C-alpha cells in the first residue's frame with residue numbers, strides 16, 4: 518500500500534492489505550520529530566508501549582501508564598498526516614474488565630486522535646475485542662510473544678516453536694480475528710508458524726520476527742535506527758547507526774567547547790545601534 522499525503526488510510530485500507538501484492542510497511546514511533554521523518558514512508562505507525570524501554574529506560578514494558586501512551590500518541594498524531602496511527606493499551610489498562618478496556622480505549626482515541634488501539638492476547642481477550650469493536654473502537658491484536666506477559670513467559674523468547682504451541686498461536690489469531698480485530702501483530706514465531714497464522718486468518722498479519730509470509734512487517738524504530746544498543750533481537754535489521762552518530766557528535770561538540778572552537782563568529786549575534794557603554798563610576 519502506498520500512502521497518500523492527502524489522507525490517512527482507514528481500517529478498511531489496512532484490511533485490504535490482506536489481498537494486496539505489497540506487504541504493509543509499519544514502524545513504531547513515539548515522538549514528534551521521528552514521526553515527521555517517517556510519515557510519508559510508512560503505512561502504519563504504532564505508538565507502542567515499547568516506549569517504556571526505548572524512551573524511558575525501563576527493562577520491560579510493564580511500568581508504562583495510560584498517561585504516557587496518551588502523551589506520546591498526541592505527539593505522533595500531531596506530527597503526521599498520511600499514516601494510520603495505532604496506540605498501545607498498556608499493561609493493566611484493559612485486562613480487569615471489558616468496561617475498563619473501553620474506558621482506556623475511548624480515552625486514547627478521544628485524547629490523541631489515533632485511529633485504533635492495540636492490545637495483547639488471543640483467545641482470552643477475544644470477548645474484550647468484541648466488546649470494543651461493537652462500541653466503535655478499532656482494535657489491532659497482538660499474539661505470539663506478548664511482552665506484557667514477560668514475567669509469566671520468563672523472558673523475551675520465541676513462541677510457537679512446537680506443534681502444540683504453534684497451534685495455540687494460530688488459535689489465538691483466529692479468536693481475535695473472529696472477534697472483529699482489523700489486524701493482528703504476530704511477534705517472534707518461526708517462519709512456518711507466521712505463514713500458517715497468515716493463511717488461517719482473514720485479516721492482515723503484521724509480523725515482527727515472524728518471517729516473510731506475513732501481510733506486513735513492523736520493527737521498533739529504535740532497533741532499526743541503531744538507537745537501542747542494550748539488546749538487538751535476532752529479527753532486527755539495523756538501517757542506520759544513529760546511536761553511534763549521536764555519540765560522535767556529542768564528543769566533537771564537547772571537544773570544540775573545551776578548545777574554544779565553538780562558538781565561532783557565525784554562531785554569535787551582533788549588537789545593533791552601537792555598544793552601550795556603562796556610565797562612568799563615581800570616584
Ligand code: KIV
Nearest residue numbers: 545565566567702725
Ligand atoms: O510495543 C511495541 O512496540 C510493539 C511492537 C513490538 C509490535 O508491540
